[in-house]
Amino acid sequence: MQLRNCRRCGKLFNYVGKPICNECVQQDEKDFELVKAYIYDHPKATITEVSKETGVSVKKITKFLKEERLELAEDSPAWLTCESCGVEIRTGRFCKECSMRLKNNIGQYSSLDKDKNKEDAIDIKRTNYNSKMHLRHHLEKD
Numbered sequence: 096m097q098l099r100n101c102r103r104c105g106k107l108f109n110y111v112g113k114p115i116c117n118e119c120v121q122q123d124e125k126d127f128e129l130v131k132a133y134i135y136d137h138p139k140a141t142i143t144e145v146s147k148e149t150g151v152s153v154k155k156i157t158k159f160l161k162e163e164r165l166e167l168a169e170d171s172p173a174w175l176t177c178e179s180c181g182v183e184i185r186t187g188r189f190c191k192e193c194s195m196r197l198k199n200n201i202g203q204y205s206s207l208d209k210d211k212n213k214e215d216a217i218d219i220k221r222t223n224y225n226s227k228m229h230l231r232h233h234l235e236k237d
């Protein structure tokens with residue numbers, strides 16, 4: 096067991112990989128639900144309005160958005176800007192174009208691997224199918 100000070104409230108807590116204590120995590124969940132519900136009812140509200148009405152800080156709301164837990168409606172005012180090109184976005188850290196570009200740059204190998212695995216899986220299915228077919232031919236011949 097490892098005790099640490101919660102980065103939010105400063106209380107000692109049992110560290111399990113998160114920088115904040117359980118109570119603060121639960122507070123975050125509550126805030127998240129509040130913000131989500133408010134945005135649902137007021138899709139055209141600005142981030143400052145939502146913050147004022149829910150009592151959740153702008154910083155925290157931005158954090159929810161960047162974690163892609165929260166997404167704004169198509170017609171709501173954009174609260175975020177792409178960290179790469181500065182275009183207005185409604186969730187995450189990058190716009191669609193930039194995240195595509197970043198994925199292509201970083202994820203080239205992993206995506207290839209994934210495709211290969213998919214092909215392998217299909218091959219296995221095919222082989223199974225073929226062996227069953229052989230079996231049936233066998234039985235029919237006999």
Ligand SMILES: [Zn+2]
Nearest residue numbers: 101104116119
């Ligand atoms: Zn705490």
Ligand SMILES: [Zn+2]
Nearest residue numbers: 177180190193
């Ligand atoms: Zn961008």
